[in-house]
Amino acid sequence: MRRVPVPARPHRLAVFCGALALVASCGWQGQADEGPLPGAPRGVTAEAGSATSVHVMWNAVAASQGIDGYEVYRGTTKVKEVPGDEHMVDVPRLRPSTTYSFTVRARDTDGRVGPPSEQVRATTAAAGATDRAAPTAPGAVEGRVVGSRAVQLSWSAAKDDRGVASYDIHQGGTKIHSVSGNQTATVVTGLRPGTRYTFTVRARDAADNASPASTPVRLTTPGTDEGRGTAPSGFRATTHRGDADGAYYIDLSWVPPRTDGVVTEYQVHLDGKAATSVVFAGDAPREKATYSFYAGSEAGVSHRVRLRARLPDGTWGGFSAERTVTTGETER
Known part of the structure; x- marks a missing residue:
């Protein structure tokens, strides 16, 4: 199959400046001589x-x-x-x-x-009668490395006479994250390759009583940054022909990577090069994400496509699997 460059369609950029935006077109602009202001x-x-x-x-x-x-x-x-x-x-x-x-x-x-x-x-939670009893320590804490910059932690629920309001995750002696009291797992990103870490978990009740620390979990991230644990999964790519203009479009779908925050930005690579950045405004998808973009007017043209997520710590995660699509055909 022939591979040809994707024709530019600048007039379509305005379509995405809403719930789904192209960063280059819709970014916050400050004074030109000072560079743009920080984004929201x-x-x-x-x-x-x-x-x-x-x-x-x-x-x-x-x-x-x-x-x-x-x-x-x-x-x-x-x-x-x-x-x-x-x-x-x-x-x-x-x-x-x-x-x-x-x-x-x-x-x-x-x-x-x-x-x-x-x-x-x-x-905030409701205030009850005077409560000085702290929750028990979370039990059965386990962890596993998911790439060179992330780990997954899980634990069994702590017990409290009036209910656990939240869990605090500590790295060494520093609190780095909190999750709700009905959550017993999380993914911590922003770590460094080839580094040994110690994590503990504490439970908190509505009166702000903190439990003792859990048994520590010690994990070492690998020294190579392959990023598999932070890559989007279930990546699919297909094409369709537009009814209005008869042009071809590439349709992507994927499962966002699990992180300790919300993933709002992705970078799409087409034929080995960065093609566009996609930013979700409002409620970013957590279970399944989709995106469609223009791929030219000619049938029978092949393209390789993959994408990666910008993690909540500001770094790029690993790439998804690469898919090959041909305009007018399904994915391979």
Whole structure:
């Protein structure tokens, strides 16, 4: 089969500047002489950690000037600032049974602050009678390496007389993540190849009582960065012919990689070269993602296609399997 370059279709770019956007066309633009402002953080989530605290997470933002820090807002009030290499924070001193809204803004090394993220909401747990009894330590903690920059942790549920509100994951002596009390597994990304790590898990109840640490899990990431554990899975590619224009389109579908945050951006490679970046605004898909793009007007043209995800820590994950499609035919 012949392989030919994909014809440019610049007039289609505007179609994606909504729920699905092409980064180059829809990015936040600042003054030209200073470079663009930092973009709005994506993948922001908020989860109640107790009756008086909420855990806020977001994806790392790339900026031409570098990211100096992030500002976290509760409503219109700035409540936290964190360094640029951190992408999560606990917001304490909240009221029980109350819904709060949060946004995050990135600040570059020139001190310029980008636009706010989408607003997310979380409702704190109800306050019960005085509770001084901490949950038991999570049991049966296990871990496995999933590539050179990620590990998967799982544990059995802790016990508490009034219920577990959340679990905190610690790397060494530092808390690096929190998940809800009904979750007993997570994937930690942003690790370094060829490095030994120690993880423990603690349970928290609605009164903010923390359990003892679980038995530690020690894992060593491999020294090569093949990225298999962070690659999209179930990748499929087919083609179809448009009814309106008679042109051919490549249709992609995949399962997003499991991470400790939300994946909002993917890079599509066509015939060995980066073709486009796809950004999901709003609720990014977690179970199955799809995307379709123009592939020319000629039938019988073959293309190789694969993609990778930008992980919440700002790094690129591993590539999916590569598929070959021919316009007018199904995938091979």
